[in-house]
Amino acid sequence: MAGTNDFKAKPPEGIDAIGASSEGASLYQLIRDDIIEGRLAANERLVVTDLARRHGTSTNPVREALQLLRGEGFVTLVPNRGARVRPIDQDFVRDIYEIGVLIEPALTRWFVNMATVEDIAELERIQGLIEDNNFADTFRHSELDTAFHTVMYQKHYNRHAAELWWKHREVLRAVSRRFNFTLARRAAILSEHRELIAHVKAGNANEAAELIARHVEGSGRHILEHMRARNAARAG
Amino acid sequence: MAGTNDFKAKPPEGIDAIGASSEGASLYQLIRDDIIEGRLAANERLVVTDLARRHGTSTNPVREALQLLRGEGFVTLVPNRGARVRPIDQDFVRDIYEIGVLIEPALTRWFVNMATVEDIAELERIQGLIEDNNFADTFRHSELDTAFHTVMYQKHYNRHAAELWWKHREVLRAVSRRFNFTLARRAAILSEHRELIAHVKAGNANEAAELIARHVEGSGRHILEHMRARNAARAG
DNA sequence: ATCAAAGAAATCGTACATTGTTTATAGGAG
DNA sequence: CTCCTATAAACAATGTACGATTTCTTTGAT
Numbered sequence: 028m029a030g031t032n033d034f035k036a037k038p039p040e041g042i043d044a045i046g047a048s049s050e051g052a053s054l055y056q057l058i059r060d061d062i063i064e065g066r067l068a069a070n071e072r073l074v075v076t077d078l079a080r081r082h083g084t085s086t087n088p089v090r091e092a093l094q095l096l097r098g099e100g101f102v103t104l105v106p107n108r109g110a111r112v113r114p115i116d117q118d119f120v121r122d123i124y125e126i127g128v129l130i131e132p133a134l135t136r137w138f139v140n141m142a143t144v145e146d147i148a149e150l151e152r153i154q155g156l157i158e159d160n161n162f163a164d165t166f167r168h169s170e171l172d173t174a175f176h177t178v179m180y181q182k183h184y185n186r187h188a189a190e191l192w193w194k195h196r197e198v199l200r201a202v203s204r205r206f207n208f209t210l211a212r213r214a215a216i217l218s219e220h221r222e223l224i225a226h227v228k229a230g231n232a233n234e235a236a237e238l239i240a241r242h243v244e245g246s247g248r249h250i251l252e253h254m255r256a257r258n259a260a261r262a263g
Numbered sequence: 264m265a266g267t268n269d270f271k272a273k274p275p276e277g278i279d280a281i282g283a284s285s286e287g288a289s290l291y292q293l294i295r296d297d298i299i300e301g302r303l304a305a306n307e308r309l310v311v312t313d314l315a316r317r318h319g320t321s322t323n324p325v326r327e328a329l330q331l332l333r334g335e336g337f338v339t340l341v342p343n344r345g346a347r348v349r350p351i352d353q354d355f356v357r358d359i360y361e362i363g364v365l366i367e368p369a370l371t372r373w374f375v376n377m378a379t380v381e382d383i384a385e386l387e388r389i390q391g392l393i394e395d396n397n398f399a400d401t402f403r404h405s406e407l408d409t410a411f412h413t414v415m416y417q418k419h420y421n422r423h424a425a426e427l428w429w430k431h432r433e434v435l436r437a438v439s440r441r442f443n444f445t446l447a448r449r450a451a452i453l454s455e456h457r458e459l460i461a462h463v464k465a466g467n468a469n470e471a472a473e474l475i476a477r478h479v480e481g482s483g484r485h486i487l488e489h490m491r492a493r494n495a496a497r498a499g
Numbered sequence: 500a501t502c503a504a505a506g507a508a509a510t511c512g513t514a515c516a517t518t519g520t521t522t523a524t525a526g527g528a529g
Numbered sequence: 530c531t532c533c534t535a536t537a538a539a540c541a542a543t544g545t546a547c548g549a550t551t552t553c554t555t556t557g558a559t
Contacts, residue, residue: 518543
């Protein structure tokens with residue numbers, strides 16, 4: 028479809044346009060990135076006037092952006108008390124990956140039954156890039172991995188489920204960006220992807236679904252382990 | 264816990280406070296009710312200035328309310344083009360009840376393993392009220408039925424999943440409010456609830472989970488059938 | 500040291516200016 | 530005469546500024 032190098036993970040098509048004004052949308056991006064990249068600490072207060080001044084707008088677009096961020100789960104909002112950066116703690120991560128474990132197998136099952144030759148080729152192409160990269164560039168891996176799963180869920184008729192998956196994915200990517208993959212996890216990812224492609228080719232919907240459940244479960248556990256390790260280091 | 268008559272369905276506790284200012288929150292309620300009760304037609308434009316005038320506020324709280332409603336799925340927002348009442352069509356309903364079929368069994372399974380004597384007593388009490396009412400007052404049935412399931416999901420550790428369930432439930436209630444229950448569906452609801460209680464008492468988590476999957480599936484299909492019938496009547 | 504009250508700070512609501520979109524109208528080509 | 534296009538005017542969303550209200554902080558008295 029495009030050159031082999033332009034992987035900027037994109038949401039599945041047909042998903043609700045974010046619905047923010049131009050300023051609101053760009054502020055949303057900026058603040059969101061600040062949270063994801065850790066420039067805004069957990070629980071830090073987000074003062075509307077500050078943000079407005081810092082980004083050179085007035086307060087209304089900021090309020091809008093904060094509402095959006097609240098919807099995505101990055102920010103908590105309390106009436107008359109303003110916004111705070113939501114601490115993405117272990118409970119939060121567990122909650123959303125568990126939902127993934129429930130939803131993704133269903134999406135996968137449908138994909139296996141509907142996959143075209145082109146879909147499979149695309150999966151194999153991306154998997155090739157993933158293996159070429161071999162976790163050397165972890166950011167690139169994250170983008171490619173997301174693209175891999177997007178191929179599968181993109182065309183699903185249940186747009187809500189796909190959208191839910193995408194939102195959760197974004198949060199998990201935000202957290203895992205700061206971690207490295209353990210060797211065990213690397214091996215599991217590669218082999219599970221390969222196995223998955225085999226199941227898709229063979230039309231084994233149930234096996235693929237079970238595999239994805241394990242895959243998502245493993246991914247979630249991996250992130251949680253990292254978080255625990257970090258917290259322990261911090262405490263000790 | 265309270266008198267037997269005060270059933271106003273309430274969201275599971277600990278769920279994200281809505282995060283709107285007082286005016287915004289009340290506007291949210293008002294507009295939402297207007298949509299649910301059909302006073303605002305599908306696809307109708309929601310003009311900020313009009314809404315502000317009609318409800319005697321300025322525009323900012325209205326914008327806030329619309330953002331919230333967008334988050335709940337009741338409204339679509341397009342930049343520079345404003346808001347519209349989202350048509351709750353068959354695809355929409357199918358999407359969210361299918362997600363329910365995936366999530367609710369997991370919530371149920373956990374509940375069965377954690378249910379206390381009091382929980383079970385509460386379930387039986389509500390089921391008694393449901394049977395007393397016997398669909399005479401459909402609104403009351405809806406409230407009771409929601410309360411029944413809330414007992415099960417209320418204490419679940421996964422607040423995101425519970426919240427998701429609640430939001431979806433609200434939408435489905437909004438749609439089904441205008442329909443009556445078929446005799447077949449009435450029978451199914453009563454017997455499935457009774458069977459569910461039996462499974463909970465016996466600690467049969469898997470059976471309960473499977474049953475809930477069927478229960479949600481049946482409920483979803485029932486709503487869809489009604490919608491199809493109505494649309495057919497409208498077209499023909 | 501505790502509590503109350505005054506002051507500071509930030510959110511919330513209102514009014515207005517600006518920008519973008521839609522609609523109606525006039526002009527011209529076929 | 531009809532259809533298309535270009536243009537202007539009405540309309541509504543977006544952005545800005547500011548005053549009102551609530552919450553948080555600090556100060557001072559008991």
